[in-house]
Amino acid sequence: YNILIFLSIHAGKVLTYAAIIQAVWGYSDYGSVKKLQVNMKNIRKKMGVTPGEKRYIVNELGVGYRMLAEDEE
Numbered sequence: 001y002n003i004l005i006f007l008s009i010h011a012g013k014v015l016t017y018a019a020i021i022q023a024v025w026g027y028s029d030y031g032s033v034k035k036l037q038v039n040m041k042n043i044r045k046k047m048g049v050t051p052g053e054k055r056y057i058v059n060e061l062g063v064g065y066r067m068l069a070e071d072e073e
Contacts, residue, residue, distance in 0.1 A: 002023075002024045003024055003036075003039055003040070003043060004024070004043060006020060006023045007020075007065060007066075007067035008023060008066070008067055011067045011068065011069045011070070012068070012069030012072065013066060013069070014060045014063055014064055014066045015064045015065055015066065016063055016064040017033045017036055017063075017064045017065075018022075018064075019064065020036060020064060020065065021033070021035075021036055024036075028056065040057070040059075040065065040070060043057070044057065054066070056068055
């Protein structure tokens with residue numbers, strides 16, 4: 001859940017894969033992108049995200065992830 005905490009602290013901002021990996025696991029290994037993607041898939045599953053519903057975490061392709069800010073829809 002450290003990923004969720006980090007994303008929520010920086011809601012509305014695009015966070016790179018490297019920045020998230022560094023903040024959560026304490027090292028910057030680009031090979032860990034797959035590990036992050038698997039974790040994000042599990043987080044979305046636990047949040048009950050289904051097609052057509054509002055997504056709280058957006059994948060910025062090739063860059064990283066962004067949690068929607070409170071005023072975004």
